Amino acid sequence: MKDxxxxxxxxxxxGLAAAISADKEGARVLLIEREAKLGGILKQCIHDGFGLVRYGEKLSGPEYAQRFIEEFHIRNIDYSVLTYVIGIEKTEHYTVRVVNTKGVTCYRTKTIILATGCRERTSKQISIHGTRPSGVFTAGTAQAYINILGQMPTKKCVILGSGDIGLIMARRLTLEGAKVCGVYEAKDSPSGLTRNILQCLEDYNIPLYLSHTVTRLFGEDRLKAVEITKVDEKMAPIFGTEEIIECDALILSVGLIPENELAESLHVEIDPRTKGPACDQDFMTNQAGIFTCGNALHVNDLVDYVSESGELAGKAAARYIYKDREYISIDTDNEFLYFLPQKIHIRDIENEMTFYFRSNQVLKNALMTLSVNGKQILKKKYRNLKPPEMETFKLDISQFKLTGDDKVTAALKGENP
Ligand SMILES: Cc1cc2nc3c(=O)[nH]c(=O)nc-3n(C[C@H](O)[C@H](O)[C@H](O)COP(=O)(O)OP(=O)(O)OC[C@H]3O[C@@H](n4cnc5c(N)ncnc54)[C@H](O)[C@@H]3O)c2cc1C
Known part of the structure; x- marks a missing residue:
C-alpha cells in the first residue's frame, strides 16, 4: 500500500491550491479527483470575473484554474483522475479506499484534506407542488449543458432563486437566444452579489421579482408552465396572487450546500450555520489529521478565497504532527449568518489567523468586534454588510497569549436600512 x-x-x-501548498512544504502528496479533468466546477464557468482579488485580473473560470493546474503539473504532484473515494478508515493513520478503471486501491496517509466542493439544492429540497415533468434543472446543470455539452436546455424559462449561478445563467441563456421571463426570489433581498444583479440582470433587462416563489409545476412529459405566487415576510404564499407563466424550463438557483458525505462518514462535526465542518484556524476538523477547505468548508462567493483556504489547509496538513490540541471556541451573536473558524487552537500559534464571516441580514454602518474576556481586541467598521457578500480579516492572535480559561467573543451591530 502506497504511503x-x-x-x-x-x-x-x-484541492489544487492545497496540494501545491503541501508540496511546497515537502510533503508527499496525492490528489484524487472523480472527474476526468482537474479544475472542479470552474471548468464550466466560462464567464469572467475570477481572480480579481488574487491577480487583479478578470479571468474566466478555466483560465483561473489553468494557472493552478500548470503549477501542479510543474511540481509533479501525484494525482489520480476518474477516481472516486469510496471510503476512509481510521487505522494508525488513515486508509483511503478508491475505485477507478484499475479496480479498488488503498492508500495510507497521515492527513486528509477534504476539498470536495458543494452541491446545489434541488427541487426536492424546496417542495414544489404539481407534476414532475422534465425541464426542471439546477442552474449548474443548465450551465454544464450549455458550456460543456453545447446543448440548449430551454427556449423560454423561469429562474427561481437569485443565487449567483442563477444570475449568471440568466445572462448566459439570454445571450444564447433563450427568453428568460424573470428571476423570482422568495426573500425580500437578492441572494447573489450586487455586481451580478447589475451585470447579469439589469444590463439585459431581465426582471427580478423579490418576495415571489414558484408554487406549482404544470406539464406531463415536459414542463409547460409554472405558477408564481407572492409571499409574505414569513415566505408563506399569499392566496389570490397566483400567476401562470408558460415556459419549458424552470432553472433552480436556490442555494449550495457543502458536500459532506465523506466528512460525515468520518464523524466530523458539522456546523449547522455553514453546513460544513467546524474547524480551527488551520482548517482542521474535530478529527485529528482531517482538514477541509474551499466550498466543502463553507460556500464562498469568490474563488480567490477558496484558493486561500486551500493554501492554508495544505500548509497546515503538511506540517501536522499528532499532538493533542487545546481549543477555545469563539462565541458569536445571532447577527452573524456564520463565523469561521469556530474555534482557536491555542498552543503553538505562529501566524496570523484568517477569519471569514457573513451577516445574517443587510446592515448599514456596521461594527464587528472581537473580544477576549469582554475586552475588545479588534474593531472593524463596514458601511454595508449583506448576507451574499462574505467578509474576511486577518489578525495575529499569538500576541494575546490565550489560555484555556479565556473567552473569545465576536459581535456584530448595525442599522437596518
Ligand atoms: C454549479 C456551480 C456553478 C458555480 N459557478 C460559479 C461562478 O460562476 N462563479 C463563481 O465565482 N463561483 C461559482 N461557483 C462557486 C464555485 O464552486 C467556487 O468558486 C469554487 O469553484 C469552489 O472550489 P472547490 O475546489 O471548493 O470546489 P469544486 O470546484 O466544486 O471542486 C470540487 C471537486 O471535488 C471533486 N470531488 C467531490 N467529491 C469527490 C470524491 N468523493 N472523490 C473524488 N473527487 C471528488 C469534484 O469532482 C470536484 O472536481 C459555482 C458553484 C457551483 C456548484
Missing part, C-alpha cells in the same frame, strides 16, 4: 503525508480529495481550485 502519503497528505491526500487531497477533490481537484477543484481548493
Amino acid at each position: 502519503y503525508d497528505v491526500i487531497v480529495i477533490g481537484g477543484g481550485p481548493a
Whole structure:
C-alpha cells in the first residue's frame, strides 16, 4: 500500500491550491479527483470575473484554474483522475479506499484534506407542488449543458432563486437566444452579489421579482408552465396572487450546500450555520489529521478565497504532527449568518489567523468586534454588510497569549436600512 503525508480529495481550485501548498512544504502528496479533468466546477464557468482579488485580473473560470493546474503539473504532484473515494478508515493513520478503471486501491496517509466542493439544492429540497415533468434543472446543470455539452436546455424559462449561478445563467441563456421571463426570489433581498444583479440582470433587462416563489409545476412529459405566487415576510404564499407563466424550463438557483458525505462518514462535526465542518484556524476538523477547505468548508462567493483556504489547509496538513490540541471556541451573536473558524487552537500559534464571516441580514454602518474576556481586541467598521457578500480579516492572535480559561467573543451591530 502506497504511503502519503497528505491526500487531497477533490481537484477543484481548493484541492489544487492545497496540494501545491503541501508540496511546497515537502510533503508527499496525492490528489484524487472523480472527474476526468482537474479544475472542479470552474471548468464550466466560462464567464469572467475570477481572480480579481488574487491577480487583479478578470479571468474566466478555466483560465483561473489553468494557472493552478500548470503549477501542479510543474511540481509533479501525484494525482489520480476518474477516481472516486469510496471510503476512509481510521487505522494508525488513515486508509483511503478508491475505485477507478484499475479496480479498488488503498492508500495510507497521515492527513486528509477534504476539498470536495458543494452541491446545489434541488427541487426536492424546496417542495414544489404539481407534476414532475422534465425541464426542471439546477442552474449548474443548465450551465454544464450549455458550456460543456453545447446543448440548449430551454427556449423560454423561469429562474427561481437569485443565487449567483442563477444570475449568471440568466445572462448566459439570454445571450444564447433563450427568453428568460424573470428571476423570482422568495426573500425580500437578492441572494447573489450586487455586481451580478447589475451585470447579469439589469444590463439585459431581465426582471427580478423579490418576495415571489414558484408554487406549482404544470406539464406531463415536459414542463409547460409554472405558477408564481407572492409571499409574505414569513415566505408563506399569499392566496389570490397566483400567476401562470408558460415556459419549458424552470432553472433552480436556490442555494449550495457543502458536500459532506465523506466528512460525515468520518464523524466530523458539522456546523449547522455553514453546513460544513467546524474547524480551527488551520482548517482542521474535530478529527485529528482531517482538514477541509474551499466550498466543502463553507460556500464562498469568490474563488480567490477558496484558493486561500486551500493554501492554508495544505500548509497546515503538511506540517501536522499528532499532538493533542487545546481549543477555545469563539462565541458569536445571532447577527452573524456564520463565523469561521469556530474555534482557536491555542498552543503553538505562529501566524496570523484568517477569519471569514457573513451577516445574517443587510446592515448599514456596521461594527464587528472581537473580544477576549469582554475586552475588545479588534474593531472593524463596514458601511454595508449583506448576507451574499462574505467578509474576511486577518489578525495575529499569538500576541494575546490565550489560555484555556479565556473567552473569545465576536459581535456584530448595525442599522437596518
Ligand atoms: C454549479 C456551480 C456553478 C458555480 N459557478 C460559479 C461562478 O460562476 N462563479 C463563481 O465565482 N463561483 C461559482 N461557483 C462557486 C464555485 O464552486 C467556487 O468558486 C469554487 O469553484 C469552489 O472550489 P472547490 O475546489 O471548493 O470546489 P469544486 O470546484 O466544486 O471542486 C470540487 C471537486 O471535488 C471533486 N470531488 C467531490 N467529491 C469527490 C470524491 N468523493 N472523490 C473524488 N473527487 C471528488 C469534484 O469532482 C470536484 O472536481 C459555482 C458553484 C457551483 C456548484
